[in-house]
Amino acid sequence: MLTLFHHPFCPHSRFIRLALGEYAVEPALAEERAWERREEFLLLNPAGQTPVMVAEGYPPIPGASVIAEYLAEQYGPTEDGTGRDLLGKRISERIEVRRLLAWFNEKFFTEVSNPLVTERVYKRHMREQQGGGPPDTDIMRAARRNIRYHLAYVGWLAGQRDWLAGDNLSYADLAAAAQLSVIDYLGDVPWSENDHAKNWYARVKSRPSFRPLLAETSAALPPAPHYADLDF
Amino acid sequence: MLTLFHHPFCPHSRFIRLALGEYAVEPALAEERAWERREEFLLLNPAGQTPVMVAEGYPPIPGASVIAEYLAEQYGPTEDGTGRDLLGKRISERIEVRRLLAWFNEKFFTEVSNPLVTERVYKRHMREQQGGGPPDTDIMRAARRNIRYHLAYVGWLAGQRDWLAGDNLSYADLAAAAQLSVIDYLGDVPWSENDHAKNWYARVKSRPSFRPLLAETSAALPPAPHYADLDF
Numbered sequence: 001m002l003t004l005f006h007h008p009f010c011p012h013s014r015f016i017r018l019a020l021g022e023y024a025v026e027p028a029l030a031e032e033r034a035w036e037r038r039e040e041f042l043l044l045n046p047a048g049q050t051p052v053m054v055a056e057g058y059p060p061i062p063g064a065s066v067i068a069e070y071l072a073e074q075y076g077p078t079e080d081g082t083g084r085d086l087l088g089k090r091i092s093e094r095i096e097v098r099r100l101l102a103w104f105n106e107k108f109f110t111e112v113s114n115p116l117v118t119e120r121v122y123k124r125h126m127r128e129q130q131g132g133g134p135p136d137t138d139i140m141r142a143a144r145r146n147i148r149y150h151l152a153y154v155g156w157l158a159g160q161r162d163w164l165a166g167d168n169l170s171y172a173d174l175a176a177a178a179q180l181s182v183i184d185y186l187g188d189v190p191w192s193e194n195d196h197a198k199n200w201y202a203r204v205k206s207r208p209s210f211r212p213l214l215a216e217t218s219a220a221l222p223p224a225p226h227y228a229d230l231d232f
Numbered sequence: 233m234l235t236l237f238h239h240p241f242c243p244h245s246r247f248i249r250l251a252l253g254e255y256a257v258e259p260a261l262a263e264e265r266a267w268e269r270r271e272e273f274l275l276l277n278p279a280g281q282t283p284v285m286v287a288e289g290y291p292p293i294p295g296a297s298v299i300a301e302y303l304a305e306q307y308g309p310t311e312d313g314t315g316r317d318l319l320g321k322r323i324s325e326r327i328e329v330r331r332l333l334a335w336f337n338e339k340f341f342t343e344v345s346n347p348l349v350t351e352r353v354y355k356r357h358m359r360e361q362q363g364g365g366p367p368d369t370d371i372m373r374a375a376r377r378n379i380r381y382h383l384a385y386v387g388w389l390a391g392q393r394d395w396l397a398g399d400n401l402s403y404a405d406l407a408a409a410a411q412l413s414v415i416d417y418l419g420d421v422p423w424s425e426n427d428h429a430k431n432w433y434a435r436v437k438s439r440p441s442f443r444p445l446l447a448e449t450s451a452a453l454p455p456a457p458h459y460a461d462l463d464f
Contacts, residue, residue: 046385047339058324059331065297066330073323091305092290098298099291106338107279153278 002027005041005052007034008216009121009185011113012064012105013051015178019068019171021209023075023084027053035122035130064105068171086171097165100157100172104179108150113179115143120186121221144188154180154201155194164200169207177204181213187224191232198232206230234259237273237284239266240448241353241417243345244296244337245283247410251300251403253441255307255316259285267354267362296337300403318403329397332389332404336411340382345411347375352418353453376420386412386433387426396432401439409436413445419456423464430464438462 004020004027006013020027032041034050045052045062053061053070061067068087077083088094119135126132154176157164165172180201183189191198204210214228226232236252236259238245252259264273266282277284277294285293285302293299300319309315320326351367358364386408389396397404412433415421423430436442446460458464 047335059327061327062331063334066327066334069301069330070323070327073326091302094305095291095293095298095302098301099294102295102298103279 001056003030003054004028005030005032005044005050005054007032007050008218009117009182010034010050011109011117011179011182012049014181014213015064015105015171015175016051016053016067016071017213018174018178018209019071019086021212022086022169022174022207023071025071025075033125035126064175065101068101072171085168086174088165088168088170093166093170097170097172100165101175104172104175108176108179111146112143112150113183115139116183116186116188119143124221147183147188148190148193151190151194151197155197158200159196169204173200173204174209177201177210181205181210185223185227187227202230202232233288235262235286236260237262237264237276237282237286239264239282240450241349241414242266242282243341243349243411243414244281246413246445247296247337247403247407248283248285248299248303249445250406250410250441251303251318253444254318254401254406254439255303257303257307265357267358296407297333300333304403317400318406320397320400320402325398325402329402329404332397333407336404336407340408340411343378344375344382345415347371348415348418348420351375356453379415379420380422380425383422383426383429387429390432391428401436405432405436406441409433409442413437413442417455417459419459434462434464 002020002025004013004016006017006029008031017027032038032050032052034041034048037048041052042048044054044060047062049063051062051064051067053067055061055070061070072087075083076087077085077089086097088097119140123132123135154164161167163169163173164176180189191201205214217223234252234257236245236248238249238261240263249259264270264282264284266273266280269280273284274280276286276292279294281295283294283296283299285299287293287302293302304319307315308319309317309321320329351372355364355367386396393399395401395405396408412421423433437446449455
């Protein structure tokens with residue numbers, strides 16, 4: 001049995017949920033508000049961030065990249081031909097998948113999704129001493145400027161290859177789509193600027209693994225109208 | 233033939249050099265000043281950061297964690313019993329090694345080593361439009377405050393186990409020591425606060441893989457007196 005400590009607006013949590021969906025593994029979900037620094041959660045992960053996966057018989061597995069490597073080892077291709085390949089079979093494929101995984105989970109997260117989600121979502125829930133308060137419009141403006149070159153990069157990759165890292169759907173697509181999906185919920189992705197990026201996202205969004213994410217909404221903060229629309 | 237684009241004060245580059253040393257692989261070294269955003273370097277790694285490893289027959293391999301996974305696949309243990317194990321043999325070992333790898337390469341880097349190296353080293357070389365100028369003492373003060381809890385955490389781990397992630401030397405030790413070594417060069421590690429941490433660092437520092445790092449100094453910015461001393 002797997003338990004995933006996650007937050008609906010945490011893009012790294014979404015990435016792991018998509019990966020689990022592709023591996024056809026259904027975890028128990030526990031929503032965690034990392035900014036509350038709950039003591040039991042800090043014992044699971046001293047870094048205090050979502051996602052954390054708890055798998056029976058193993059120490060807690062914290063963070064998107066550590067969980068992704070664990071899942072690839074547990075559910076990836078085996079010699080008897082079973083398992084699902086999301087990391088790439090050849091070394092050169094894995095280099096590219098891991099490069100893009102770091103690109104989206106670290107660079108895109110720092111420059112775009114984390115500032116937007118922090119200002120527009122998390123700060124509404126935080127008390128003042130946790131960093132709560134009105135959104136900082138300068139930070140939001142910078143993140144919305146940054147998304148344009150990231151979207152252009154996604155479009156450039158999608159224009160050259162079937163999927164972002166090569167011929168097959170991989171962690172790179174799931175990480176990129178997870179990061180984009182949280183800010184698409186907020187209506188902050190300028191899809192009209194790049195058709196390649198938009199068409200690629202429509203394909204990822206149509207996968208069964210994406211359905212649970214699209215179905216979850218917050219009554220207090222409804223999604224942008226096109227958010228769950230597969231033909232946006 | 234491997235070529236490593238690195239910087240002497242980049243802790244992620246140092247980590248990869250230590251790992252290569254442990255695998256007994258000698259790379260060609262090319263010093264890169266990432267802040268100059270050299271066009272050929274950006275083609276190797278659009279993220280514009282060191283380290284980047286170039287291995288014949290493969291795409292460029294950017295970033296500490298992607299390179300570390302690559303090296304483990306190429307030089308790690310094989311079925312015929314050769315290869316060097318730095319990632320852990322059992323899944324639970326690898327979870328812990330990768331957790332600590334992310335802890336030091338991401339969290340320690342963000343909270344301690346990157347601010348100190350940026351303010352005290354990189355900014356001396358940067359032009360004004362690159363972000364150069366006098367060091368920001370507020371940033372330095374915050375980083376020096378942060379190092380104390382990180383040092384306590386290293387000491388706590390070292391007090392419980394032979395090496396940071398368990399019974400064997402692993403990537404976790406190399407990453408932690410690499411991060412600490414750049415700020416030890418600057419004299420910013422309060423070793424007297426934690427004997428467990430100090431004794432652990434003395435053991436890692438005594439390894440042959442560490443020697444080339446300790447022998448490199450900058451004439452314009454000499455190291456702290458104890459920096460290369462194995463019995464500090």
